[in-house]
Amino acid sequence: MAEPNPSATEAAVRARATGLQVGEAVKRFASRMPLHISIIGLAVIWSIPTIALLVSSFRDPGLVVTSGWWNAIKNPFDFTLDNYQTVLDRQGMARSFMNSLIITIPATLLTILVAASAAYAFAWMKFPLRNTLFLIVVALLVVPLQMTLIPVLKLYVQINESFGFLNNEIPLLGGRWFGTNSYPGIWVAHAAYGLPFAVYLLRNFFGGLPRDLFESAYLDGASDFKVFTRIVIPLSMPAIAALAIFQFLWVWNDLLVALIFLGDPDRAPMTLTITNLVSSFGTAYQLLTAAAFISMALPLVVFFALQRYFVEGVLAGSVKG
């Protein structure tokens, strides 16, 4: 390190100081190299699988199964939309995309509506067994979904047998009014499966709103409905947005519930159609990758557009408590 040197001129001291700074910077950079390498390395490793999928889906169908996707980088303009064309035309992917939307959007809205009203009661009303009931609802979070399928399926079949009018076709939308092979049937099922997490998340958020707000509203004679729609919902938009994204992704990505309750291929969502593609085309990766990317596109857009809310949702669900 620099020793005091009384004979040095001011300029020399300054030069030496600058030299030290440059040296420090180089040393600092060198000592931080392992840091940069590990972070960038991990980020690259994490991205490669998705990039491989994306690149493969645009390659010539003949090439995908004979040469590695990384070869495509050598002549990067040799891409084609053929795979997407094939998948959308022949495999009913366009219809499945519509089905996924028809299933996902109402199911998400229904979950939010049902959970928000319960969360309001749990957070701001007094009634016997309040905490116990809340704990039971949240504890149901750990129930493995597969466990519920047989009892619920039996119930649906029974409903279809007992109430014949529910088996009629819904005009325009298609499918039955309720039970198996019906959109409303799967909306309700998804809403129920999403409830434990949704109620937990929203109740925690509602409970954190300032108490004064409620007390003055009640004193002014506001009804519960008014407090709920004018105060709770507007103030809780971040939590509701987070929940909406979660539930959207969860329902959009679901395979099992659709497999059991929507057997009809005309009603099948993307996940089900891709699974069928996988079992019939095994290693025809050019088709599988294109199909998989179509199914990923919307979630990825949602994710990038609303990443901030998504992150908040993860945190609200697990840390804030």
Add this chain to the structure above:
Amino acid sequence: MIGRKWWVPWLWLAPTLLLSGVFLLYPVLDTVRRSFIAEGSDGIFSIDILGLGLVIGADLDNYRFIIDNPQPLVADTHSALLNNLMWLTVFTAITVALGLVIAVLAARVRYEAVAKSAIFIPMAISFVAASVIWRFMYEFNPDIGTVNAVLKEIGGEPTRWLQDTGAPQAPFTDLGPDTLPRPIQINNFALVFVGVWMWTGFAMIVLSAGLKGISTEILEAARVDGANEWQIFWRIIIPNLSPTIVVVATTLVIQALKKFDLVWVMTAGKFKTDVVATLFYKEAFLFNNPEIGAALAVVLLLWVVPIMVISIRRFQFQEETR
């Protein structure tokens, strides 16, 4: 608080109580009941209530099936239980550790947001799409499969990542119970890695938020006192983050226990990769043994009980301090 009619809260709760009762609570109770029903029941115990002819019979045959493992070729219950234990420990440990390391490292660079996005993206991908992605990555042919291509490049032998049970004699068949001591099962680790790929983002985001909550003063004070980064990590970051780590680990353990989709779409439980949930699904929907399936589901639930107790304690503590 305003004076509400007693039934008002119940009105607000009704849809939730109805739906979670019908779709979650009732199925759980029904599954427990069915797990005690066996074909040609010889009844381990039965009680005749008050001599009224109301007989409660319970039969443990389904549970004995899980313990005795009589059909190791088609439904290896022991292997499924072991695999679940493996998921529980290995998946949780690696995901928490990686999430923590990335959170700590990323906080030191300027491109933190970009790096974190890359890690987080797999969270938005469905298991079905992930299975397409990873079958492609794990493809045996090193001209197509990325993992084997890399392995070949550095001088290794291509591996059948999803089939290789690691058993010395029959490397990739699921014929016959191997009586040899079970070595490390490569395909299980390959599956666990896909799980890690999908969940590290979650662990990272939550831990990263916890990390930002540690006051910079404590960190600065430690640095002034001459602590190196290693000491800071172990003596300050880890103890301060431990509540967050517990939350993350709890969520991951529940995920590991319920693990179904990933295994089902990747291998359908072949080559000894079954976990309890996939075996349950097979028994219930493919082998037409819903009672054995029910018993497996109950075993799964029993594993979850301790976690539930911990979470409830945490909630009660938070309520007291609210």
